[in-house]
């Protein structure tokens with residue numbers, strides 16, 4: 001170690017091995033990265049959806065920003081803007097992409113659904129009473145209880161809360177909010193282009209027949225949309241049938257969302273998860289804070305794992321990951337603009 005200090009630090013791809021003899025790994029933890037952790041490991045914020053400028057140089061703030069490493073192996077003279085190494089020696093560096101609104105991560109949707117089944121949609125506390133909460137917390141904190149037993153215990157809590165709200169709506173003991181059944185839904189949507197405005201438009205399966213008019217040109221069919229619904233219809237009791245028969249002739253009667261169901265959008269869920277106390281996370285045996293399961297920042301991988309392929313020395317083909325990220329940047333920019341226009345219109349009304 002002293003020798004390394006004396007000679008100065010050098011960048012290398014060789015693994016670092018500490019010369020102190022064998023060591024025993026006590027524990028290992030896998031966890032999702034939070035939005036601040038993603039921006040902390042990143043060297044650059046990516047927000048432009050173009051790759052090169054007019055002189056064929058990678059654009060700063062673009063998906064091929066040189067601070068994330070060099071774009072292709074044929075660039076023999078170029079160096080990385082972060083570590084100043086050549087293509088062969090640069091390990092690659094992350095960037096990050098800030099989303100205009102949070103979104104569900106498809107891989108965590110199951111966990112998010114399980115947590116939502118257990119918490120109040122008003123105050124974000126677990127739906128069980130205080131005595132049971134204390135008893136469960138004591139068991140979860142017990143060092144004698146093994147890991148598989150704690151998983152099983154958390155599962156019984158999820159099953160208990162699901163059963164509570166599946167047959168009838170439950171009033172929260174702390175804030176009085178009415179909690180109904182939480183479930184996911186998916187529906188097929190058709191994406192098309194409005195021939196008048198040239199904008200993308202979409203329609204769900206229910207409205208599909210009226211959607212395909214001479215003004216709309218469908219471009220993609222049966223794209224599935226995933227969402228989470230909070231169904232409080234059980235609290236309407238006998239009035240529900242009367243309500244359903246009254247709207248039976250309308251399109252809304254067949255739609256997945258009606259007046260007694262509420263879409264739990266990622267922004268609302270993120271707000272609830274941030275309010276969840278650490279003790280309630282322990283009850284559900286969560287390894288980390290639940291807000292990490294909702295995406296607010298996307299880690300843009302180093303260019304080294306999504307290299308460009310040069311064609312004919314002047315044109316480059318971009319990797320599939322880069323192309324996908326470009327679509328996300330475009331959709332994100334459109335959404336951000338719509339939000340700004342909407343907030344501007346609201347300020348005019350005020």
Ligand SMILES: [Zn+2]
Pocket residue numbers: 068069080081082083084085090091092093
């Ligand atoms: Zn580098």
Ligand SMILES: [Zn+2]
Pocket residue numbers: 120121122123124125172173174175176177
């Ligand atoms: Zn509550």
